[in-house]
Amino acid sequence: MATIHFTKGQGTGNDFVLYSDPEGRQPLTATQIAEICDRHFGVGADGVIRAVRSAHLPEGEAALAEDDGATWFMDYYNADGSPAEMCGNGIRVYVRYLLESGLAELPEGGTIAIGTRSGVRDVQRSTNGFQVDLGRWRLDGGEPLVRAKELAVARPGLGIDMGNPHVVVAVADDSELDAADLSYIPHIEPSPEHGANVEFVVPHEPLVVDGVGRIRMRVHERGSGETLSCGTGAAAAALAVRYWAGDGAPNQWRVEVPGGTVGVRMFATEDGEHVGLSGPAALVFTGTLDLA
Numbered sequence: 001m002a003t004i005h006f007t008k009g010q011g012t013g014n015d016f017v018l019y020s021d022p023e024g025r026q027p028l029t030a031t032q033i034a035e036i037c038d039r040h041f042g043v044g045a046d047g048v049i050r051a052v053r054s055a056h057l058p059e060g061e062a063a064l065a066e067d068d069g070a071t072w073f074m075d076y077y078n079a080d081g082s083p084a085e086m087c088g089n090g091i092r093v094y095v096r097y098l099l100e101s102g103l104a105e106l107p108e109g110g111t112i113a114i115g116t117r118s119g120v121r122d123v124q125r126s127t128n129g130f131q132v133d134l135g136r137w138r139l140d141g142g143e144p145l146v147r148a149k150e151l152a153v154a155r156p157g158l159g160i161d162m163g164n165p166h167v168v169v170a171v172a173d174d175s176e177l178d179a180a181d182l183s184y185i186p187h188i189e190p191s192p193e194h195g196a197n198v199e200f201v202v203p204h205e206p207l208v209v210d211g212v213g214r215i216r217m218r219v220h221e222r223g224s225g226e227t228l229s230c231g232t233g234a235a236a237a238a239l240a241v242r243y244w245a246g247d248g249a250p251n252q253w254r255v256e257v258p259g260g261t262v263g264v265r266m267f268a269t270e271d272g273e274h275v276g277l278s279g280p281a282a283l284v285f286t287g288t289l290d291l292a
């Protein structure tokens with residue numbers, strides 16, 4: 001029977017099972033991933049991250065070819081076993097895992113490039129843990145109508161591509177946000193071809209303090225259900241609220257999620273505007289799994 005040695009990690013309560021498979025010899029099936037992520041019969045997690053060298057994964061070829069060549073690839077899967085392009089909380093936890101396992105080094109002030117299905121992402125240390133350049137973003141998918149159970153009416157969302165798909169929906173106030181039942185997949189009309197992560201947001205009152213925008217968010221993640229946090233979702237939510245707020249809205253945001261707080265920053269680069277995400281990343285425990 002094959003075994004894997006795993007580490008459980010979390011970033012603002014978005015939790016992952018990580019394991020190391022440098023040569024790409026121990027991929028898991030979707031069924032195995034779903035069993036591991038099951039909170040009653042398995043370890044319990046929002047997703048599984050396999051640490052594999054880019055050289056040993058077909059998707060890794062592009063990651064190695066980019067300028068800053070990413071040695072390590074974040075092979076990310078949702079709790080239902082489906083692969084995802086990117087995970088903003090997961091990549092911070094992944095870097096913590098690489099460093100603490102001795103698989104990679106990150107000198108103070110340095111940057112580590114990580115391959116993902118949405119391209120190479122650069123990660124640095126930050127005062128609150130790690131910060132990642134999530135790259136370019138774009139409006140995508142228009143303004144579909146979204147309805148979560150318990151929300152009185154369907155509301156217009158805003159489709160945002162962060163490398164993975166998001167639809168952001170503004171709700172009226174904190175009580176409406178608290179009442180939304182996100183144990184059901186929110187209904188989106190028209191339905192996005194590849195599904196979407198759906199973020200429900202409420203702006204704080206006042207929205208901006210000391211130049212920093214502040215919002216509260218809950219999320220239903222594609223392939224994982226409601227989670228305590230979603231990093232790419234927090235970035236999409238901040239981008240949507242800035243878009244709705246119009247001229248003069250800040251480029252720096254503090255996003256409160258059920259599992260804590262993350263920072264989002266929009267900044268100009270030679271190839272267009274990028275979004276940065278910062279937040280904590282912790283390793284919680286290790287264990288061994290016997291795979292049937």
Ligand SMILES: N[C@@H](CCC[C@H](N)C(=O)O)C(=O)O
Pocket residue numbers: 014078083084085086087088089090164165197221222223224229230231232233
């Ligand atoms: N929790 C992640 C996003 C994980 C992938 C997502 N569920 C998808 O299918 O796109 C984050 O922190 O960004």
